[in-house]
Amino acid sequence: MQVISKKKGRQSVVFTEPPMVFSSASIVGDVEAKGPLGSRFDLILDDDTWGEKSWEKAESKMFERSVRLAAEKSKIDLNEIDCLLGGDLLNQIISASYAARTLKIPYFGLYGACSTMTESLLISGMLIDGGFREMAACTASSHFSTAERQYRFPLELGNQIPPTSQRTVTGAGCVIIGNANKCKDGFLFKSIRITAGTIGRIVDLGITDASNMGAAMAPAAADTISAHLQDMNRTVDDYDLIVTGDLGKFGSEMLFDLCKEKNVDISGKHADCGCLIYTADQDVNCGGSGCGCSAVTLASYYLERIENANYDRILFLATGALMSPSSSLQGESIPGIAHAVVMERSCCI
Amino acid sequence: MQVISKKKGRQSVVFTEPPMVFSSASIVGDVEAKGPLGSRFDLILDDDTWGEKSWEKAESKMFERSVRLAAEKSKIDLNEIDCLLGGDLLNQIISASYAARTLKIPYFGLYGACSTMTESLLISGMLIDGGFREMAACTASSHFSTAERQYRFPLELGNQIPPTSQRTVTGAGCVIIGNANKCKDGFLFKSIRITAGTIGRIVDLGITDASNMGAAMAPAAADTISAHLQDMNRTVDDYDLIVTGDLGKFGSEMLFDLCKEKNVDISGKHADCGCLIYTADQDVNCGGSGCGCSAVTLASYYLERIENANYDRILFLATGALMSPSSSLQGESIPGIAHAVVMERSCCI
Numbered sequence: 001m002q003v004i005s006k007k008k009g010r011q012s013v014v015f016t017e018p019p020m021v022f023s024s025a026s027i028v029g030d031v032e033a034k035g036p037l038g039s040r041f042d043l044i045l046d047d048d049t050w051g052e053k054s055w056e057k058a059e060s061k062m063f064e065r066s067v068r069l070a071a072e073k074s075k076i077d078l079n080e081i082d083c084l085l086g087g088d089l090l091n092q093i094i095s096a097s098y099a100a101r102t103l104k105i106p107y108f109g110l111y112g113a114c115s116t117m118t119e120s121l122l123i124s125g126m127l128i129d130g131g132f133r134e135m136a137a138c139t140a141s142s143h144f145s146t147a148e149r150q151y152r153f154p155l156e157l158g159n160q161i162p163p164t165s166q167r168t169v170t171g172a173g174c175v176i177i178g179n180a181n182k183c184k185d186g187f188l189f190k191s192i193r194i195t196a197g198t199i200g201r202i203v204d205l206g207i208t209d210a211s212n213m214g215a216a217m218a219p220a221a222a223d224t225i226s227a228h229l230q231d232m233n234r235t236v237d238d239y240d241l242i243v244t245g246d247l248g249k250f251g252s253e254m255l256f257d258l259c260k261e262k263n264v265d266i267s268g269k270h271a272d273c274g275c276l277i278y279t280a281d282q283d284v285n286c287g288g289s290g291c292g293c294s295a296v297t298l299a300s301y302y303l304e305r306i307e308n309a310n311y312d313r314i315l316f317l318a319t320g321a322l323m324s325p326s327s328s329l330q331g332e333s334i335p336g337i338a339h340a341v342v343m344e345r346s347c348c349i
Numbered sequence: 350m351q352v353i354s355k356k357k358g359r360q361s362v363v364f365t366e367p368p369m370v371f372s373s374a375s376i377v378g379d380v381e382a383k384g385p386l387g388s389r390f391d392l393i394l395d396d397d398t399w400g401e402k403s404w405e406k407a408e409s410k411m412f413e414r415s416v417r418l419a420a421e422k423s424k425i426d427l428n429e430i431d432c433l434l435g436g437d438l439l440n441q442i443i444s445a446s447y448a449a450r451t452l453k454i455p456y457f458g459l460y461g462a463c464s465t466m467t468e469s470l471l472i473s474g475m476l477i478d479g480g481f482r483e484m485a486a487c488t489a490s491s492h493f494s495t496a497e498r499q500y501r502f503p504l505e506l507g508n509q510i511p512p513t514s515q516r517t518v519t520g521a522g523c524v525i526i527g528n529a530n531k532c533k534d535g536f537l538f539k540s541i542r543i544t545a546g547t548i549g550r551i552v553d554l555g556i557t558d559a560s561n562m563g564a565a566m567a568p569a570a571a572d573t574i575s576a577h578l579q580d581m582n583r584t585v586d587d588y589d590l591i592v593t594g595d596l597g598k599f600g601s602e603m604l605f606d607l608c609k610e611k612n613v614d615i616s617g618k619h620a621d622c623g624c625l626i627y628t629a630d631q632d633v634n635c636g637g638s639g640c641g642c643s644a645v646t647l648a649s650y651y652l653e654r655i656e657n658a659n660y661d662r663i664l665f666l667a668t669g670a671l672m673s674p675s676s677s678l679q680g681e682s683i684p685g686i687a688h689a690v691v692m693e694r695s696c697c698i
Contacts, residue, residue, distance in 0.1 A: 001531075003477075003479075004480045006479065006480040007483060010433075010455070013481045017352045053679070056675055056679060060644065080435045082356065082360075091441070091673045092671060092676075094671070094681075097686075098676070098681065098684065100551045100684075104550055104551070105550065107551055108459070109459065109460040110457070110458065110459060111459065111460040112444045113441065123472060126476055127475055127479070130352075130355065130478065130480070130481065131353045131355040131356065132355050132356060132612060133356060133362075134354075149610065163477055181352075199457065200455065201453055201454065201456060202446060202449045202453070202456055207461070270544075318450050322442075322446035323443070323446075324439065324440045324441035326440065326499075327405065327441075330406065332443075333448050335447075335450045336450075337456065337458075340418060
């Protein structure tokens with residue numbers, strides 16, 4: 001038997017039996033709940049330790065509960081989910097691993113920093129369209145308090161932050177996708193398919209300022225958008241919207257310029273989860289960041305917008321900055337990456 | 350078109366057009382070179398900074414060079430490799446990410462601790478058999494000096510280590526696999542296929558001693574071996590050898606007992622990369638560990654043994670302990686995971 005090629009160009013893939021989105025769930029902190037999407041999130045934590053002894057344990061609980069909640073919302077039994085793919089920003093992705101321990105689902109840990117949500121969706125999509133798995137939970141989480149003390153300073157110090165910085169979203173988002181044959185009445189979504197995707201390459205323009213993630217990630221987003229359009233032989237007009245993960249205000253502006261240099265004008269078609277999740281008066285400088293940012297925005301907002309026919313086809317790219325505090329101290333610049341998935345509305349089965 | 354199911358049981362997959370192993374390379378430090386496999390490694394570092402300013406930069410260079418060397422050994426152009434999947438033990442897997450920046454290959458970062466090599470082989474295998482990619486580089490690295498200072502104490506302290514501990518292997522291993530159609534004369538290997546695999550679940554029996562990784566990982570290895578045999582409807586007799594990643598001496602003994610509890614006797618068919626890589630007089634207590642341990646042992650030794658018909662079919666499981674120093678300090682036990690791949694000799698094309 002010949003393997004049917006689903007490779008498209010250098011970096012992209014197209015699905016022949018596009019996996020469907022079945023369910024989603026989002027859990028966020030109180031700051032995120034005060035933002036424009038506040039009413040759309042499934043669960044809001046008043047206390048960001050969620051009754052646990054540490055923020056790290058709370059983040060892992062968020063990761064785990066987002067999977068359980070996404071399953072519950074579509075009456076999916078956890079045993080039907082035959083793969084869990086995800087990660088977070090913590091050293092050794094402990095939020096994901098400890099959650100996977102409790103969930104007991106076959107598990108692949110991923111590290112793509114803030115790009116984790118689309119890394120997970122893209123790999124899961126391939127495993128499902130390839131016939132290897134039937135249903136996968138794609139999950140990512142981040143937590144303001146765990147990220148601050150790991151990447152920057154103890155919160156107790158009350159350090160000032162520069163104007164280019166972004167606030168790490170306290171949030172976990174889960175999206176359950178699967179083979180269309182598994183679609184059932186009562187599922188939360190019945191009209192969204194992942195039809196294609198583009199695997200990101202690392203792009204690094206030499207940004208060394210770890211408080212300017214947007215600038216570090218924008219070149220990778222521009223590279224992936226450009227590669228996607230070329231591989232797929234499409235233009236920006238083929239999309240209702242191009243959504244980036246968490247470039248924030250500064251990074252989004254940089255993205256427009258970098259795309260224009262490649263003769264791609266996305267300015268009228270672009271949205272960024274990092275710009276969307278907080279209001280201007282929330283004192284978050286350039287917007288939101290963290291694995292959870294694009295995960296909860298997709299899970300709570302964009303999927304519903306596609307299902308309700310506000311959009312027919314979007315290109316969704318979570319973007320990641322892949323440095324560590326050690327690499328920054330050792331004078332390394334910040335490598336960025338962005339993986340893209342195409343989400344389309346198509347008639348339900 | 351109907352998706353052909355390649356799912357087997359709860360956790361396993363079988364390939365219909367099994368991906369082939371094309372090439373491999375291994376780079377190790379001087380301690381590893383003094384072990385039983387010394388003469389088989391491709392490149393040996395006399396100085397574990399390899400001329401770089403930090404051990405971390407040296408580890409990333411090892412990761413990168415192992416990919417280049419594996420490609421060179423089979424005269425594969427880097428542009429033919431359409432996906433790089435891998436990771437390491439460092440926070441934010443910076444060895445892998447910085448290597449991917451230089452290599453410019455579409456990249457998925459993975460975190461599976463010492464299980465990374467089989468996580469990479471298993472996902473890559475699915476992407477290739479699914480038709481999404483044609484050739485993938487699967488890579489993992491670890492480094493004694495980076496791991497010591499990140500997980501334990503500054504090396505300069507000269508801390509004593511307990512007898513259950515293992516030595517983190519300084520090494521990077523890369524295995525290039527691809528669609529059989531891509532196989533060419535002159536490739537290093539022409540007779541090895543990855544025919545099936547089993548996705549691991551997290552197993553945690555409550556071990557909290559971070560100096561006893563073997564005990565933390567053995568339950569996961571037993572779980573995956575048992576799941577694999579059940580899913581595939583096979584017995585230990587169907588394999589010439591069952592190779593675990595880096596359980597070490599203590600962990601291997603524990604594995605025999607745990608398997609016996611499941612009525613599986615592997616004692617006559619088992620080997621462990623952590624036990625194989627150093628000699629008894631090298632003062633490494635229970636053996637080798639780290640992502641690089643199973644990666645370099647597979648890349649330098651087991652692949653050749655299959656190619657040369659010493660083995661016809663092996664089950665290869667890298668095993669990972671997914672804790673971080675933070676989770677240990679917060680009183681968490683150590684979750685283990687093991688992903689398995691089946692490697693078989695089959696006639697060349």
